[in-house]
Amino acid sequence: MGVGLGWLGRQGFCFLLRQPWRGLTMGQGPSCHPQSQDHWLGWGIRAPVVPAHLARETTLHDSSRWPGSPELARSPLPVAQGPGTRPLFTLPPGLNISGRLSAWAREGEGGIQLCLLFWSCQSLQAQTMPVEEFVAGWISGAVGLVLGHPFDTVKVRLQTQTTYRGIADCMVRIYRHESLLGFFKGMSFPIASIAVVNSVLFGVYSNALLLLTATSHQERRAQPPSYMHIFLAGCTGGFLQAYFLAPFDLIKVRLQNQTEPRAQPGSPQPRYHGPMHCAASIFQEEGPRGLFRGAWALTLRDTPTLGIYFITYEGLCHQYTPEGQNPSSATVLVAGGFAGIASWVTATPLDVIKSRMQMDGLRRKVYRGVLDCMVSSVQQEGLGVFFRGLTINSARAFPVNAVTFLSYEYLLRWWG
């Protein structure tokens, strides 16, 4: 099976799944090869045709039966005839699709499945792409980040080192040994990276919602999107930001785990002198893929839990805000705080694994993969290992995400 992303110029873009499809002839689309066994179906959406004998066994779901695509629901899909063929559907000229259009065709028992997904941003061209969401995401993320970084350092130490007796012990020892600056180790890089990471998260989330529901940030108060759409948009944002976050997070975790005090004559030199040195050393010692160590665990951690993050936030705001109004500052703070907690509570088990995978390979490679890391961590330390750092994660999550959402909402209202 192949996967591709196609740009259809003014028509929008489409996401394609290619599947060998025996006996299927394709219609007039530019990339349709009637004899081919294996089609890219992006253009086929305009007039795909199925031989009559196949059509009987073919089930077709089009987006008119899907919630979230009102235009299609109102516009019955015309059917064009061809000799011995039956079109799945054709798109009426000038149809604006603001939702998803998707089609499945199945060739009976054990047959080959064709799945076609199509998105168009044609109808969105009139609306502005919410670029401000990216900027708001960045600034609000930076505010939250500075506030939360000391908690984060304590958390990473507790997760990866066994010498501390608890949160208080860890804090006291960091302060005594490394001064206040010890809490801010590895922060410069996340501050720079938050520009990319949080703007990808909030920007993709908001744009995904715009594609799914055709409502902008402002309109969403009057027409709230379904929780399914919020969750999907959050997961999409989480999935994409994980790849931007991975190298930055790796460097942060490696620097946070250096326990040597700063620049004291005669004391042992830390392995990495700073973020750039850390990045360069990882690149040299472990190759470019080394910079993405732990990325898989990070993706698993962030994709569902950022769906939970936005669902909790929107759900609480909705609950405590009169119909059609903007949520008050207190509501945003509380909803943002709880969104952070809900997301971190569910993310903590994989957060532990992620941090361990990122530290793996520093001296020698211990784990064969995410699963191996989970199994050996549980074998050695019991199930409790999955909850390491849970208290500190939650304590950090409330203020960080309360101010993140507050600044995000206010920046957007200010620009709106």
Ligand SMILES: C[N+](C)(C)CCCC[C@H](N)C(=O)O
């Ligand atoms: C998905 N996960 C729980 C990992 C993070 C969710 C919250 C993100 C926020 N920037 C923060 O640092 O708290």
